[in-house]
Amino acid sequence: MYVPPAFREDDLAALHGTMREARLANLVTATAEGLIATPLPLFLAPEEGPYGTLYGHLARANPQWKLPPAGDAMALFIGPEAYVSPAFYPAKREHGKVVPTWNYLAVHAYGPAEFFEDADRLLEVVTRLTNLHEQRRAEPWAVTDAPAEFIRAQLKGIVGLRLPITRIEGKRKMSQNRNAADRAGVAAGLAASDQPADRAVAALIPG
Template sequence: MYVPPLFAEDRPEVLAALMGAHPLATLVSLGPQGLTANLIPFLHDTNGGILRAHLARANRQLDDLREMQETGRQVLVLFQGAQAYVSPSWYATKAETGKVVPTWNYLAVEIRGVPRVIDDPAWLRAQVGALTDRHEAPQQTPWSVGDAPPPFVAAQLRGIVGVEIPVAHVTGKWKASQNRSLPDRQGVIAGLAAQDNPMAGIVPGA
């Protein structure tokens, strides 16, 4: 990922927060048939630095992941947070010189690591349970995997395969108008706030 120094973000807690808030990431692998990408919800173990997920057993990307595990090649996982189109009309510089163009602000985290394919029912039950608990927590009456009949759960688990990706390299990019003047940034904040876009609270206003 191209990251100019001004947009680089390397604070572990900030990167982990984005991955936690936006867990549906793009898993990119390279195999004999070329590139493959799938959207997969991940759990990030911040203590061990590991991403955990599961794929449908019928997903052919698993062939790539097994081959990459054997050869030690890395997959790419892309998390994306808030994003927004930035209109040049919001810049104070537009009225001063007219020398402005549109751009796009966004937050992204890129993870690289060698995948491990896991076909263990106990591991899968734990992963599915943890993923479910994480996203059911805000519900008024949280559902848990244990609410379903055990034979049904066991049958569902037979249809998936687990994946662990130890984080070998992480890159964060926070493109939030840091390259603009304070008056321009304040204009961007006002423009985004009028659209109720969460990027309004991320662009530095002072």
């Protein structure tokens, strides 16, 4: 990922925050048959390793886990993102030398992909993922709400993923390269949008 110095995000807590909020990641591996990518919900175990460890699962029928990766795998997380119109900039009215761009948060986490089939480990991963995404519901569903025999049968259809992070890159592109007036214009323009993602980006633009 190309990361100009103005947009580099090195704070591990901030990187982990973006990863948690993204909820869905893309797991990418390079194999002898070419690149393979799978969208996956992942959870982060920050206490495991210097940068944390990611866990998730794939369908057993997915060939990605069967093909040995050439080097590290990569998990891509995208946070809030929004199109930035040149019309937002006061500079447009002053001299017109402005172009469209995109504001976004992105984190790329790299490490060796480890796949496992142990039923107990799979049950732990599925339970943690379920609890993570059900916790905001008024009446959360739990894995134990389903018959144990049914869950055990379902586990046979998936394979677990463990990805210890050995390298991590973060990019926080939020108009930091514009002057204060232009940043204020972008924030105001996005805050007035009817798109929730635009408004989320507006709140992240520095004053």
